[in-house]
Amino acid sequence: MAEEPADTLLDIRNLRIEATVYPPGEKAHDIVIVDDVSLTLEKGRVLGLIGESGAGKSTIGLSAMGYGRGSIRLSGEVWLNGRDILKGGVRELRRLRGKEVTYVSQSAAASFNPAKRLMEQIVEAGLEHGVGTRKELEERAVRLFGELSLPDPETIGRRYPHQVSGGQLQRAMTVMALVPEPDLIIFDEPTTALDVTTQIDVLAAIKKAIRTTGVAAMYITHDLAVVAQVSDEIMVLRHGRKVERNTAENIISNPQEDYTRALVSVRSIEHEQKQPTASPVLTVRGISAAYGNKVQVLKDVSVEVHPGQTLAVVGESGSGKSTLARVITGLLPPSDGEIAFGERTLSRALEDRSKEDLRELQMIYQMADVAMNPRQTVGTIIGRPLEFYFGLRGKKKRARIQELLDEIEMGEGFIDRYPAELSGGQKQRVCIARALAAKPRLIICDEVTSALDPLVADGILKLLLRLQKAEDVAYLFITHDLATVKAIADSIAVMYQGSLVRYGPKNKVLAPPFDDYTDLLLSSVPEMEIGWLERVMANRKMESAGN
Amino acid sequence: MGPIFKLVAQRIALGLLLLLAVSVLIFVGTQILPGDVAQSILGQSATPQALANLREELGLNDPAHVRYFRWLGGILQGDLGTALSNGQEIGPQIARRLGNTLFLAFWAAVVAVPLAILLGLLAVRYRNRWPDKLISGITLASISLPEFFIGYVLIYFFAVKLRWFPSVATVYDSMSLLEKLNAIALPVAVLTLVVLAHMMRMTRAAILNVMQSAYIETAELKGLSAFNVISRHAFPNAISPIVNVVMINLAYLVVGVVVVEVIFVYPGMGQYLVDHVAKRDVPVVQATGLIFAGVYVGLNLVADIVAIVSNPRLRHPK
Amino acid sequence: MRLPLSALIGLVLTAGFFLMAIFAPWVAPYGMAEIVGDVWEPPSAAHLLGTDNIGRDLLSRMIYGGRTTIVIATLATVLSFSLGSFMGLTAAVIGGWVDQVMSRFVDLIMSIPTLIFALVVLSVMPVTLPVLILVMGLLDSTRVYRLSRAVAVDINVMDFVEAAKLRGEGRMWVIFREILPNALSPLVAEMGLRFIFAVLFLSTLSFLGLGVQPPASDWGGMVKENKDGIVFGIGAALWPAGAISALAISVNLVADWILNRTSDLKGGRGG
Numbered sequence A: 001m002a003e004e005p006a007d008t009l010l011d012i013r014n015l016r017i018e019a020t021v022y023p024p025g026e027k028a029h030d031i032v033i034v035d036d037v038s039l040t041l042e043k044g045r046v047l048g049l050i051g052e053s054g055a056g057k058s059t060i061g062l063s064a065m066g067y068g069r070g071s072i073r074l075s076g077e078v079w080l081n082g083r084d085i086l087k088g089g090v091r092e093l094r095r096l097r098g099k100e101v102t103y104v105s106q107s108a109a110a111s112f113n114p115a116k117r118l119m120e121q122i123v124e125a126g127l128e129h130g131v132g133t134r135k136e137l138e139e140r141a142v143r144l145f146g147e148l149s150l151p152d153p154e155t156i157g158r159r160y161p162h163q164v165s166g167g168q169l170q171r172a173m174t175v176m177a178l179v180p181e182p183d184l185i186i187f188d189e190p191t192t193a194l195d196v197t198t199q200i201d202v203l204a205a206i207k208k209a210i211r212t213t214g215v216a217a218m219y220i221t222h223d224l225a226v227v228a229q230v231s232d233e234i235m236v237l238r239h240g241r242k243v244e245r246n247t248a249e250n251i252i253s254n255p256q257e258d259y260t261r262a263l264v265s266v267r268s269i270e271h272e273q274k275q276p277t278a279s280p281v282l283t284v285r286g287i288s289a290a291y292g293n294k295v296q297v298l299k300d301v302s303v304e305v306h307p308g309q310t311l312a313v314v315g316e317s318g319s320g321k322s323t324l325a326r327v328i329t330g331l332l333p334p335s336d337g338e339i340a341f342g343e344r345t346l347s348r349a350l351e352d353r354s355k356e357d358l359r360e361l362q363m364i365y366q367m368a369d370v371a372m373n374p375r376q377t378v379g380t381i382i383g384r385p386l387e388f389y390f391g392l393r394g395k396k397k398r399a400r401i402q403e404l405l406d407e408i409e410m411g412e413g414f415i416d417r418y419p420a421e422l423s424g425g426q427k428q429r430v431c432i433a434r435a436l437a438a439k440p441r442l443i444i445c446d447e448v449t450s451a452l453d454p455l456v457a458d459g460i461l462k463l464l465l466r467l468q469k470a471e472d473v474a475y476l477f478i479t480h481d482l483a484t485v486k487a488i489a490d491s492i493a494v495m496y497q498g499s500l501v502r503y504g505p506k507n508k509v510l511a512p513p514f515d516d517y518t519d520l521l522l523s524s525v526p527e528m529e530i531g532w533l534e535r536v537m538a539n540r541k542m543e544s545a546g547n
Numbered sequence B: 001m002g003p004i005f006k007l008v009a010q011r012i013a014l015g016l017l018l019l020l021a022v023s024v025l026i027f028v029g030t031q032i033l034p035g036d037v038a039q040s041i042l043g044q045s046a047t048p049q050a051l052a053n054l055r056e057e058l059g060l061n062d063p064a065h066v067r068y069f070r071w072l073g074g075i076l077q078g079d080l081g082t083a084l085s086n087g088q089e090i091g092p093q094i095a096r097r098l099g100n101t102l103f104l105a106f107w108a109a110v111v112a113v114p115l116a117i118l119l120g121l122l123a124v125r126y127r128n129r130w131p132d133k134l135i136s137g138i139t140l141a142s143i144s145l146p147e148f149f150i151g152y153v154l155i156y157f158f159a160v161k162l163r164w165f166p167s168v169a170t171v172y173d174s175m176s177l178l179e180k181l182n183a184i185a186l187p188v189a190v191l192t193l194v195v196l197a198h199m200m201r202m203t204r205a206a207i208l209n210v211m212q213s214a215y216i217e218t219a220e221l222k223g224l225s226a227f228n229v230i231s232r233h234a235f236p237n238a239i240s241p242i243v244n245v246v247m248i249n250l251a252y253l254v255v256g257v258v259v260v261e262v263i264f265v266y267p268g269m270g271q272y273l274v275d276h277v278a279k280r281d282v283p284v285v286q287a288t289g290l291i292f293a294g295v296y297v298g299l300n301l302v303a304d305i306v307a308i309v310s311n312p313r314l315r316h317p318k
Numbered sequence C: 001m002r003l004p005l006s007a008l009i010g011l012v013l014t015a016g017f018f019l020m021a022i023f024a025p026w027v028a029p030y031g032m033a034e035i036v037g038d039v040w041e042p043p044s045a046a047h048l049l050g051t052d053n054i055g056r057d058l059l060s061r062m063i064y065g066g067r068t069t070i071v072i073a074t075l076a077t078v079l080s081f082s083l084g085s086f087m088g089l090t091a092a093v094i095g096g097w098v099d100q101v102m103s104r105f106v107d108l109i110m111s112i113p114t115l116i117f118a119l120v121v122l123s124v125m126p127v128t129l130p131v132l133i134l135v136m137g138l139l140d141s142t143r144v145y146r147l148s149r150a151v152a153v154d155i156n157v158m159d160f161v162e163a164a165k166l167r168g169e170g171r172m173w174v175i176f177r178e179i180l181p182n183a184l185s186p187l188v189a190e191m192g193l194r195f196i197f198a199v200l201f202l203s204t205l206s207f208l209g210l211g212v213q214p215p216a217s218d219w220g221g222m223v224k225e226n227k228d229g230i231v232f233g234i235g236a237a238l239w240p241a242g243a244i245s246a247l248a249i250s251v252n253l254v255a256d257w258i259l260n261r262t263s264d265l266k267g268g269r270g271g
Helices: A057-063 A090-096 A118-122 A124-128 A134-147 A166-178 A196-213 A224-230 A248-253 A258-264 A321-329 A355-360 A378-390 A394-407 A424-437 A454-471 A482-488 A516-524 A532-546 B002-029 B037-042 B048-058 B064-076 B090-125 B130-142 B147-161 B177-183 B185-211 B214-221 B226-263 B269-278 B282-309 C005-022 C058-094 C096-110 C114-122 C129-156 C159-167 C171-207 C219-232 C235-261
Strands: A008-021 A029-042 A046-050 A073-080 A101-104 A184-188 A216-221 A233-238 A241-247 A282-291 A295-305 A310-314 A336-341 A361-364 A442-446 A474-479 A491-496 A499-505
Touching: A008 A057, A008 A216, A029 A057, A029 A216, A029 A241, A046 A057, A046 A224, A057 A184, A057 A216, A101 A166, A101 B214, A118 A124, A118 A134, A118 A166, A124 A134, A134 A166, A134 A196, A166 A196, A196 A224, A196 A516, A196 A532, A216 A224, A224 A233, A224 A248, A224 A532, A233 A248, A233 A258, A241 A248, A241 A258, A248 A258, A258 A454, A282 A321, A295 A310, A295 A321, A295 A336, A295 A474, A295 A491, A295 A499, A310 A321, A310 A482, A321 A361, A321 A442, A321 A474, A355 A361, A355 A378, A361 A424, A361 C159, A378 A394, A378 A424, A378 C159, A394 A424, A424 A454, A454 A474, A454 A482, A474 A482, A491 A516, A499 A516, A516 A532, B002 B064, B002 B282, B002 C096, B002 C114, B064 B282, B090 B130, B090 B185, B090 B226, B090 B269, B090 B282, B130 B185, B130 C235, B147 B185, B147 B226, B147 C171, B147 C219, B147 C235, B177 B185, B185 B226, B214 B226, B226 B269, B226 B282, B226 C114, B226 C171, B269 B282, B269 C114, B282 C114, C005 C058, C005 C235, C058 C096, C058 C129, C058 C171, C058 C219, C058 C235, C096 C129, C114 C129, C114 C171, C129 C171, C159 C171, C171 C219, C171 C235, C219 C235
Parallel strands: A046 A216, A046 A233, A101 A184, A184 A216, A310 A474, A310 A491, A361 A442, A442 A474
Antiparallel strands: A008 A029, A008 A073, A233 A241, A282 A295, A282 A336, A491 A499
16 A cells, blocks of 8 residues: 555554443443544564553454454454454455464463463464474473573473463463464453462563564553563553543653543552551461461461551462451461461351450451342342441441442442442452441451452552551452552551461561662562563572672 | 373263263163052052062162162173063174164254255344244244154145155165165154254354354454455354254254154164153163253264364363 | 333233233133034124033133133242242342252252153142142242342342442342342243243143143133044134243333333443
């Protein structure tokens, strides 16, 4: 095309994406997912697409391959290598998929066929499109395995997907995308499902792969700090429309739109650390616990939570942090150790605890939508603890419910609604109100913000901090997200494989000298800063060379 | 192959144990009567002498567990006992009828299995469109139809009005295969219709489940042809659930045979069982019941073993 | 709430069948056992569906037969349903060895085809109505047990149930206020399916001559009485057989609607 600049690889014009949905019990109808989005991408460049869930970023990514999931329909123009692929027909699309454009998904574990060896799947696209002989492709794959630091590059291809770890599979999928030497790779949240310490390795591997091969890429994520590490340019999306597009640097340091500014400043909550008091509200002494009689998941853990303060328990999957919560609540009686609530020693098992013990210790869950009975109204959900613990009924109860709703910044008219009619953030607020209704001294918050979009999560954190001041309630805050920890904790406990590796006031825990694991964990959290990834990887290389 | 061999061996052992438990249950099932078998055979007006004789003859004076082990021991040696109604050995009678029943079930399976899988694929291909809706509508209707309704409607039209097939499915050894097939055409059709809908619906669900996997999308995004996506990626993972569907429905078919045999007066096991339930001929009922249950348990066992063997996680352990 | 056409048809027909069963003596033009004409008379103004194998009015007999079928099937369903769902919910909430023992026993019963097991038992039992209801209800309660246990186990591990337990709620509150409201719709739909199964099962037994005994008769028994006419081109047996199918389909339409309307308990998939 004459109008195309020579180095333009992808040019999406006025893309509109619609889908037919089939809600149970209702008539099928159409919804618009993406409306009037245009973007261009030059050869060898990386464009980050960022937005909350439902922003339509994944569907835009897949549209570059002319692909729509399920009933999705694409309209508009998608020009790739000088032709509009939406006009080309099925054969044309098949020729470009897996050859000119390849794809890396969020869950490599699900995206590899469980019945076939990795190598068989990795060379498949290249063979199909005649990019090279099997031998050539396999050699290229082995070389890439090595470059992306996969163990045993010569033999790992002979394994089946379930024989390889999640982080390794994600890198293997990147290799699969690279082997046919495409012009463009779509990365669709490739590190979202991984722990932070794994994420940084995969991120570094992806960045290295992009740089050494010179392939162009579209990098889709909800995490601005992550996308800032790999992208030249970033496009911000919301509700299926473009908000703004700029160089990565400008987006971070000089955002133009309010929405982008909010995304950049997320987690910049200022919270002054309080000093520990003489009498903790919760004391956990030497707790060990196991599931069944075999698997020990907690080893000799001791922590304290002080009145009106927040203890953050941080760790990756398998660290035992959620098990600690189960032990404290009495759902999983410990095999050893003691839990004291104020002056009283708590019974190990839930059944033996007094109503007063139960009332003073409340819990908020990660998934607000399954933490509320879908057949009960907001009024019933918040009202039950009032009735159960304080015997409130009728008008008094209703007045108190409304008071609590006001406290969580939800006004009139929610009292008779069902959970299904609320947004994600509202659901979590109702759960907070339910916990507050019991007038507890301690609330256990189990990953309460990790299922929410960053801005919504921010709102919840601010609310929790405000309520802590007003009600003088203590939090035991379980999370894998260090940014959250920095924002709200007074003291921090770092857990790794069931043990406490570091524990103390926030300023001490987050200040050097660090133990190895805390160092690894802290340095792995992406920061909203261009060049952060290079700096960390260079540091790590130096350290390992120094040893 | 280590762990998989172990799992299969375990499953077979479990199957045998289950069969043993089933034999106990069938035996107990014939003992739960308030009076006893002799009483119910001879009726209320029987003389005490006649009752005592019959009890002696049936060995009813021994305790239940002794009778059970005697019965089980006999079966394990191939002795199914003697029919009360005519005093004949049960074994040889069952052998011929079992052959006939399997012949009927086999041909029903030959028609129904490929047809169900084909239609299931079609429903997936045209999901949420009219062929799919039609198929699920027919399914809904056909699981509501009793076998004898389908049977007599087919007889009424194809045997009586059109005279294409006989209304009574008589087979004997001297018939040629073609003659036999003509004789069993209608029963096969009924059995096919009875299991078809079920099998189709389950096949549809199984294939949809595989087709919605992320690895199918991966294959599509590699630019593979629809045929290659299905043959290389969907098929290897769909075998096990489909075999499972087929086995469950074959088990269902074996039971459906009972009613169909009665409708068409077909000389098989089902007819034999029903006749002897009416005659209260307990030894025959126990033997045929055990064989039916054994086939049923066996087919379910095969389904489980196929699922174990085709699971890559078990075939290639970490 | 909008009612789809199929569900409306199902509801109307089901209601019609039940009303007919309740008011049988007032609706039926003739008595059940009354011989009013010749053998297998064709349909006429006096006998809308003709007469049966010994000259009784087929329509009247159908109405009375429907009553028998529906009453027995309903009682068997009530038995299987209340027993099965109670045991299933209990097993799910108590768990542990109680659950293990009950579930393995149900597995064992279900490893024998229901019809075969029923035939084995009926070979020694007197075939009376209470025995029929008991055998059908007990055998079928295994299926209700499995479903209600599975549904309850799923709900029991959800966070809102845990939240109730942490609050200190008793077992009865957990079962009746947290679990049951969420398990109700699949269970109600299952009740419809169990009823259909009971109708088909009873009809099959009667057709085989092992269900309702003469002179009383249900639809399955009427098929048996009139089946010999088929080979002479007399379709009398098709009427009761068709009635069974119609009843089963109507209830199925309703059950299907209930199931579809409420299959979104856990909310739609995001994305």
